[in-house]
Amino acid sequence: MEERQLVRLAQEGSPAAFxxxxxxxxxxxxxxxxxxxxxxxxxxxxxQEVFLKAYLALPRFHGRSEFGTWLYRISIxxxxxxxxxxxxxxxxxxxxxxxxxFSDKEQTEKAExxxxxxNRRHLVREFVQGLPEKYRVIVTLRDIQGLAYEQISQVxxxxxxxxxxxxxxxxxxxxxxxxxxxxxxxxxxxx
Amino acid sequence: MNCNKAEKWVLxxxxxxxxxxxxxxxxxxxxxxxxxxxxxxxxRSMLALLRDGKDAAPLPRFWERLxxxxxxxxxxxxxxFWERSCLRAIPVFLVLVGIxxxxxxxxxxxxxxxxxxxxxxxxxxxxxxxxxxxxxxxADTRNMMLIFASLDEKTPVRxxxx
Numbered sequence: 282m283e284e285r286q287l288v289r290l291a292q293e294g295s296p297a298a299f300x301x302x303x304x305x306x307x308x309x310x311x312x313x314x315x316x317x318x319x320x321x322x323x324x325x326x327x328x329q330e331v332f333l334k335a336y337l338a339l340p341r342f343h344g345r346s347e348f349g350t351w352l353y354r355i356s357i358x359x360x361x362x363x364x365x366x367x368x369x370x371x372x373x374x375x376x377x378x379x380x381x382x383f384s385d386k387e388q389t390e391k392a393e394x395x396x397x398x399x400n401r402r403h404l405v406r407e408f409v410q411g412l413p414e415k416y417r418v419i420v421t422l423r424d425i426q427g428l429a430y431e432q433i434s435q436v437x438x439x440x441x442x443x444x445x446x447x448x449x450x451x452x453x454x455x456x457x458x459x460x461x462x463x464x465x466x467x468x469x470x471x472x
Numbered sequence: 473m474n475c476n477k478a479e480k481w482v483l484x485x486x487x488x489x490x491x492x493x494x495x496x497x498x499x500x501x502x503x504x505x506x507x508x509x510x511x512x513x514x515x516r517s518m519l520a521l522l523r524d525g526k527d528a529a530p531l532p533r534f535w536e537r538l539x540x541x542x543x544x545x546x547x548x549x550x551x552x553f554w555e556r557s558c559l560r561a562i563p564v565f566l567v568l569v570g571i572x573x574x575x576x577x578x579x580x581x582x583x584x585x586x587x588x589x590x591x592x593x594x595x596x597x598x599x600x601x602x603x604x605x606x607x608x609x610x611a612d613t614r615n616m617m618l619i620f621a622s623l624d625e626k627t628p629v630r631x632x633x634x
Contacts, residue, residue, distance in 0.1 A: 311530035424522040463514040
């Protein structure tokens with residue numbers, strides 16, 4: 282069934298239609314919350330609250346934007362509120378990331394490689410958390426969630442030019458922090 | 473092309489937002505500039521790590537946990553709606569009361585009572601004087617009484633009955 286139709290049915294009070302929408306977007310909303318909170322339980326709670334808010338606000342959704350865009354807007358606002366209440370996330374420095382260790386030794390075992398990849402992902406997310414909020418939001422939406430520029434522009438109520446420049450600045454900041462851990466020209470992780 | 477511009481174009485290219493011509497110019501620059509080549513590799517690696525595993529699954533039984541909360545919220549929602557509606561109704565009620573009071577205050581008072589109405593209010597027969605005029609025997613007397621009666625209409629003080 283088409284998303285527009287599902288939204289209309291959910292607005293008319295069909296729980297099954299809303300369930301389908303939840304199933305479709307739960308991972309996206311959850312992973313967005315997770316990328317901000319770094320805590321599975323908190324992210325899960327936030328995702329549930331986002332869907333509650335969305336359900337109650339459904340009668341006010343007039344379909345001017347895509348349902349996904351509208352849902353992302355609710356998610357971002359809710360997560361921002363949560364973080365504001367919780368207090369500003371502290372800047373993440375290399376010293377904070379104790380559990381991450383890299384080795385440039387040749388790893389042949391698949392499990393080891395996976396663990397290392399997970400560590401790298403973890404490290405990147407840690408550094409994303411260390412960015413100022415406006416940059417963290419835009420990197421999360423674009424580079425983690427994979428939203429299109431136009432969608433980000435609608436979610437954050439920013440002009441496409443501002444999205445472009447803010448994202449550029451955010452990526453530069455992130456690269457500066459991550460440079461020592463990224464793959465070099467020869468394809469190896471540099472330390 | 474300078475390196476700042478090349479960096480912007482590298483990111484656009486990684487987003488798939490660089491046109492063919494600019495892409496050619498960027499490739500030329502990258503071939504000649506090792507630091508931009510390094511930046512390009514690092515950006516590529518960084519974005520790959522960010523995009524890797526973007527959709528994590530929430531904790532199990534997400535919908536089963538959400539559904540009762542939705543039902544609970546829907547039970548509360550009408551109460552919240554009425555509460556909000558009542559709060560919104562208060563200023564509207566005050567405005568309506570103000571308008572009504574203003575209308576009462578500024579409505580023009582009823583016109584002054586006519587002589588007949590005043591007599592009726594005093595429980596006096598307004599036709600008694602007229603009767604006396606028409607019962608006068610002489611025409612002159614009748615005429616004089618009529619003249620005085622017409623003058624009387626314009627003066628608030630009532631002429632004493634003859």
